[in-house]
Amino acid sequence: MIERKSLLLFLLFVALSISQGLLEAKELRKVSLEEVLSIGRLDDDTLFQWAGVAVDPQGNIYLSDAMDYSLKRFDSQGNLIKKAGGKGQGPGEFMAPRLLDCSENYLYATDQDFRGLKVFDRELNFVRNIMIKMLVSDLRILSDSEIAVTSLPMLEKPAVFIFDQEGKLVREIKYSDRDSPLMMDVVSFDFDQERNLYLAYNFQDRIEKWSKTGEKLWSINLLKVKKVKKKKVSSFVVPTELVFKDVAIDGEGNLFVLGGHFSQNRSCDVYVLNPEGKHLATFTLPDTSHCIYIDGKNCLYSRANQGITLKKFRMDYVYQ
Amino acid sequence: MFLHVLKRLKTIAILLAVFVLLSSFLAVPVEAGSCETALFACWDDFGWMALSGAVFCAAGYIFCKKYIRG
Numbered sequence A: 001m002i003e004r005k006s007l008l009l010f011l012l013f014v015a016l017s018i019s020q021g022l023l024e025a026k027e028l029r030k031v032s033l034e035e036v037l038s039i040g041r042l043d044d045d046t047l048f049q050w051a052g053v054a055v056d057p058q059g060n061i062y063l064s065d066a067m068d069y070s071l072k073r074f075d076s077q078g079n080l081i082k083k084a085g086g087k088g089q090g091p092g093e094f095m096a097p098r099l100l101d102c103s104e105n106y107l108y109a110t111d112q113d114f115r116g117l118k119v120f121d122r123e124l125n126f127v128r129n130i131m132i133k134m135l136v137s138d139l140r141i142l143s144d145s146e147i148a149v150t151s152l153p154m155l156e157k158p159a160v161f162i163f164d165q166e167g168k169l170v171r172e173i174k175y176s177d178r179d180s181p182l183m184m185d186v187v188s189f190d191f192d193q194e195r196n197l198y199l200a201y202n203f204q205d206r207i208e209k210w211s212k213t214g215e216k217l218w219s220i221n222l223l224k225v226k227k228v229k230k231k232k233v234s235s236f237v238v239p240t241e242l243v244f245k246d247v248a249i250d251g252e253g254n255l256f257v258l259g260g261h262f263s264q265n266r267s268c269d270v271y272v273l274n275p276e277g278k279h280l281a282t283f284t285l286p287d288t289s290h291c292i293y294i295d296g297k298n299c300l301y302s303r304a305n306q307g308i309t310l311k312k313f314r315m316d317y318v319y320q
Numbered sequence B: 001m002f003l004h005v006l007k008r009l010k011t012i013a014i015l016l017a018v019f020v021l022l023s024s025f026l027a028v029p030v031e032a033g034s035c036e037t038a039l040f041a042c043w044d045d046f047g048w049m050a051l052s053g054a055v056f057c058a059a060g061y062i063f064c065k066k067y068i069r070g
Helices: A002-025 B001-027 B035-046 B051-068
Strands: A028-039 A050-055 A061-065 A070-074 A080-085 A099-101 A104-111 A114-120 A124-132 A137-145 A146-151 A161-162 A169-174 A187-191 A197-201 A207-210 A216-220 A230-233 A236-240 A242-247 A255-259 A269-273 A279-284 A299-304 A309-319
Touching: A028 A269, A028 A299, A050 A104, A050 A299, A061 A099, A061 A309, A070 A099, A080 A187, A099 A137, A104 A137, A137 A187, A146 A187, A161 B001, A197 A242, A216 B001, A236 B035, B035 B051
Parallel strands: A028 A279, A050 A099
Antiparallel strands: A028 A309, A050 A061, A061 A070, A070 A080, A099 A104, A104 A114, A114 A124, A137 A146, A146 A161, A161 A169, A187 A197, A197 A207, A207 A216, A230 A236, A242 A255, A255 A269, A269 A279, A299 A309
């Protein structure tokens, strides 16, 4: 009797091990998009030129609209609920609204020429400014007390800076020590749930993963781009072609990278990598976009009609 | 005396012509309305004397590259 029970337990253990192994071997092979929402049309004035997007856990969508200097809040069905902001340099006003991200309580916005962040509540009431003495080139809100930003690496060494809610620098992850040519170290970044950092260089064919303690885990050249075109402007040489435009991480830890001018479909191709940097799949957005955003339900948001339209897609994963 | 002034003026005119010619060669060879043109104009306005102005221009350039020049 005991032998029989032991045999059953052994078989159960073997079956579980095999099924676990099968699950681990499951690898994403294809991503297909299904459009589930579209906000803004060419013949209406809902959006003029949206720049930043953020989505809260309830599915409300927040957009910054560069052409009318505003923030706009839409419900999950795409109905405009509220508009805030306006042109100016006063509290809650914008000269060039850009990036957005949200925490559980607040919405954080950047203004291109403003050295800091503008904080709003979920109802788009202005709360306060956070002064951080640098122009923000990318932004991720990890929590209300961990605000991660990059600045253009011209005044500072290339790094991701993490500030608290008062604008005090908590820590920084330096991703380069060398003095690169102008703008070559500009990155888009995102963090996974374990706080590992992913970087996609805008003007270099380089994607990197860094640990939360600041160690480089891997670095890859995905598109095999050897040289980015440069042009002399005034007395300086600047890169003129973007390799990667934006990054986002889904709920499963896959990295999504929006390609730029070197992609087969310029500003439309999205490369999907696993957390080890292995290229799993590529899919193509129906229209060119400057950014990608993935919400908590693995829906992807991108631009259409040159910023007049926001598209929301449900992503279906095909595994091998 | 008159001839001397005339000679000076001629020299200045030649120098000016050379300067104009050189300036046109040094001009940024970019198409109208491009991000590079905007960056050139911005740097021209702010000048590289103020580094913060240069950063401000660079931020606009990157936005233009990402957003406008799909």
